[in-house]
Amino acid sequence: MAIIVVPIATPTKVLGSGFVAAWKPDKLVVVTCLHIFGENSSNAGIVIPPNGGDCSRVQLYPISGSLPLVPVKIAMVDPSTDLAFLVANWKEIIDPPMFIDSPDDVHVGDEVVVITYPFAGDVSGYFLATWTPCYITALGRRELVPNIGVREQILTYQAHPGSSGGPVVRRSDGRICGVLRGNLAPPASIFVGGVPIGADSSVTFTTSAEVIPQIINHLLRN
Amino acid sequence: MDNWISNINEDTLMKELPPSLVATIRGMETSGLGLDQIGQMLSVNPALGLATKGAKAWPNDLWQKTKEELRLIICTDNPKYIVLRDDLKKETNVTSAVLLSLISTTVSSQLGLAAGLITPFVVLLMVTMVRAGKEAWCIQVQSSKPAQTEQKP
Numbered sequence: 127m128a129i130i131v132v133p134i135a136t137p138t139k140v141l142g143s144g145f146v147a148a149w150k151p152d153k154l155v156v157v158t159c160l161h162i163f164g165e166n167s168s169n170a171g172i173v174i175p176p177n178g179g180d181c182s183r184v185q186l187y188p189i190s191g192s193l194p195l196v197p198v199k200i201a202m203v204d205p206s207t208d209l210a211f212l213v214a215n216w217k218e219i220i221d222p223p224m225f226i227d228s229p230d231d232v233h234v235g236d237e238v239v240v241i242t243y244p245f246a247g248d249v250s251g252y253f254l255a256t257w258t259p260c261y262i263t264a265l266g267r268r269e270l271v272p273n274i275g276v277r278e279q280i281l282t283y284q285a286h287p288g289s290s291g292g293p294v295v296r297r298s299d300g301r302i303c304g305v306l307r308g309n310l311a312p313p314a315s316i317f318v319g320g321v322p323i324g325a326d327s328s329v330t331f332t333t334s335a336e337v338i339p340q341i342i343n344h345l346l347r348n
Numbered sequence: 349m350d351n352w353i354s355n356i357n358e359d360t361l362m363k364e365l366p367p368s369l370v371a372t373i374r375g376m377e378t379s380g381l382g383l384d385q386i387g388q389m390l391s392v393n394p395a396l397g398l399a400t401k402g403a404k405a406w407p408n409d410l411w412q413k414t415k416e417e418l419r420l421i422i423c424t425d426n427p428k429y430i431v432l433r434d435d436l437k438k439e440t441n442v443t444s445a446v447l448l449s450l451i452s453t454t455v456s457s458q459l460g461l462a463a464g465l466i467t468p469f470v471v472l473l474m475v476t477m478v479r480a481g482k483e484a485w486c487i488q489v490q491s492s493k494p495a496q497t498e499q500k501p
Contacts, residue, residue, distance in 0.1 A: 164406050168461060200462050204468070
């Protein structure tokens, strides 16, 4: 079963990556990071690349002309976990991926794969999904206030613009264990064209994915 | 104007949020934080602590901006929300979810954001209003507005 990963974009800009998390007749649920959205994101959608979002297939580039942008509704967001749930009209049946049941299902040293669209849209016609193996180097709990926090995994992965929102897949069983958020960077980094300079650490944070099925069930019930 | 406010119910509003977020909000309240502090913290949280390459997109001041727009809708006759107020007056027997959707969509549009992004903040603000009552909430929100900085020529 392929995990379908798609760029999230407006007609003029790629915002990040996302993945198909559920399908029910005529509705597709795509999960991504909340922080990729900001002003001028009111007409965001999912881009359908020529490989259909399956990065195991050969991918064409450069792509001439524009790619189809399927409109989405931002149906539910959780600022505490930095997750956004997008719903699109979609007729074709898609097998949903499996998720870890608990943040304790993954361990330091587990091999995982990150699938994202790094630099998508930054280079004309470039929309390559990359499948990058890496390891969980730490398990984190980002504390919002004492005793209230969000479980995370920390990876040996270097995030790039366009990577946020991509799925982190446990290699041993193909279950999605995290959603990529971004990387730790030295303070006072300089931004050039929106890209932080000197911030290319390979300490990357994810939101642990066990919360996703519960939110999707809640969303589809409503 | 107040008829639609009486239709708002805290429990049904909270059902419009993801269960993970409801648990976080309840936990933060239990730890002693007020909803205003919680809204402020959640507003900066998505891009907090990381040099996420796209983090600059997220508007950290969403709580304050949403609060100000809701103040204009509920506590004033500001003309930019005249259509919304008329729509809300017509909705006499609707659920909190419908009211939430109407308000969120209109305010999102005013802020240039995708509908849905501000829903958690609108929910929290509406819950604070239900708890305090409209008049008290309006006074509270007006008094918590940041002071205007003096414009010098």
